[in-house]
Amino acid sequence: MKPFTRWLAGMAGAAALGLSGTAQAEKEPIKFALLQDFTAVYTFVTDEYHQGQRDYLRLVNETGGIEGHMIETIVRDTANEPQRGLEAYNRARREGAVLVDFFSTPVSRAAVNRVLSDEVVMITALHGRGDASEGETFPFVFPMMATYWSQATVLADYIDQHQGGLEGKRIALVHIDSPFGREPIPVLRDLAEKKDFELRAFAYPSPGTEQSATWSDLRRYRPDHVIIWGAGGGQQVSVREAIRNGIRQENILSVVWLAETDARNVGGNHMNGVKRFEAVGTGTDHPIIQDIMEHVIEPGRGQGSANNVGTTYYNIGVATMAVAVEAARLAMQEFGAPLTGEKLRDGFRMIENFDARGMMPPITITADDHQGGGYGRVSAWNGEAWEPLTDWYAAHQDIVWEEIEKDAAGFREGR
Numbered sequence: 001m002k003p004f005t006r007w008l009a010g011m012a013g014a015a016a017l018g019l020s021g022t023a024q025a026e027k028e029p030i031k032f033a034l035l036q037d038f039t040a041v042y043t044f045v046t047d048e049y050h051q052g053q054r055d056y057l058r059l060v061n062e063t064g065g066i067e068g069h070m071i072e073t074i075v076r077d078t079a080n081e082p083q084r085g086l087e088a089y090n091r092a093r094r095e096g097a098v099l100v101d102f103f104s105t106p107v108s109r110a111a112v113n114r115v116l117s118d119e120v121v122m123i124t125a126l127h128g129r130g131d132a133s134e135g136e137t138f139p140f141v142f143p144m145m146a147t148y149w150s151q152a153t154v155l156a157d158y159i160d161q162h163q164g165g166l167e168g169k170r171i172a173l174v175h176i177d178s179p180f181g182r183e184p185i186p187v188l189r190d191l192a193e194k195k196d197f198e199l200r201a202f203a204y205p206s207p208g209t210e211q212s213a214t215w216s217d218l219r220r221y222r223p224d225h226v227i228i229w230g231a232g233g234g235q236q237v238s239v240r241e242a243i244r245n246g247i248r249q250e251n252i253l254s255v256v257w258l259a260e261t262d263a264r265n266v267g268g269n270h271m272n273g274v275k276r277f278e279a280v281g282t283g284t285d286h287p288i289i290q291d292i293m294e295h296v297i298e299p300g301r302g303q304g305s306a307n308n309v310g311t312t313y314y315n316i317g318v319a320t321m322a323v324a325v326e327a328a329r330l331a332m333q334e335f336g337a338p339l340t341g342e343k344l345r346d347g348f349r350m351i352e353n354f355d356a357r358g359m360m361p362p363i364t365i366t367a368d369d370h371q372g373g374g375y376g377r378v379s380a381w382n383g384e385a386w387e388p389l390t391d392w393y394a395a396h397q398d399i400v401w402e403e404i405e406k407d408a409a410g411f412r413e414g415r
Helices: 003-009 021-026 043-062 082-094 105-118 148-162 185-195 212-221 233-244 260-266 287-297 312-335 341-348 397-414
Strands: 014-016 030-036 071-077 099-101 121-123 170-176 198-204 225-229 252-254 275-278 377-381 386-388
Touching: 030 043, 030 082, 030 312, 043 071, 043 287, 043 312, 071 082, 082 105, 099 312, 105 121, 121 312, 121 341, 148 185, 148 225, 148 252, 148 275, 148 377, 148 397, 170 185, 170 212, 170 233, 185 198, 185 397, 198 212, 212 233, 225 233, 233 252, 233 260, 275 386, 287 312, 312 341
Parallel strands: 030 071, 030 099, 099 121, 170 198, 170 225, 225 252, 252 275
Antiparallel strands: 014 071, 275 377, 377 386
């Protein structure tokens, strides 16, 4: 059992981060519910992601909280089960949570109607419903970062701008056979029509450990570029199979779920040149990570291994809480205490050009756009770390928003 999982098993529900008795007595804490999958499907990412969230919130509390209010976390394991997630959510709401992060697409999708009815903010960074970017239909749901549709268009645009163009090319999408894996297909098809390239999708069965038949089929297609769309161990298999079947590393591009652990497990220099969409900068040189190291990690107050600090998934976790804290800060300054879900929603919608002190692309969230602009960048593995190849930018948001609005309209009709 992993150290974090052992810690979680011994927890008794809510865990306050750095609260002093005086502070608790003076001002009520702000409660964030981190109800995540620590034991089932998302274990390849959750420990690092959650540690980044908790370490950042600890930093906030160590430096005065939000307008003097400490942040208290409610942490429970959902095991990626929608019913279990909803039960954990109901408990957290009764305990006063104003924000919830399930970090699980099945659970967050199951909770959408509930949070809309209860007016509790749900963040869905890099998971959940892409159409929740449409703020009028989903007023309390905030993707905050580039949807999978936006990620797909940035990767395709990189090929177009930096790898010889898209026109006349054969692009293969190799994806896990699940809703997540199929999600980029509509926008890539629209882009193929617009840019005059050929797209073919190749699915492999979940969980992705066996892909040989898929890649044999792909080899006969002879694509110019391959976009791999999976997560966890399946991504490692995809990289190995791509190389084994004659795809050059520099022509392999990945959705955001390709990290340092994957590079190490693929081994040697096999992943050198492989590219990915990047939502948040990695490494420890960012000012926000330096502050965490000084105030949280070095004093021994971190929620996990110091080796995780600066990794892809750790920094994504930090970024999610940095955005949430900024929203809470703006809401408290504008509306005062107590912080409610409605106030926090409006705080998110006041975020303008926020970049977590340079660690992520500047996002602006409005009542209409809960995605924040759809920005990201492309990076490549250089043998030791992920090296950015572009600045932060968004691509083909007209195509992305056609998909967002179409699916949002379908949600409204089905309610």
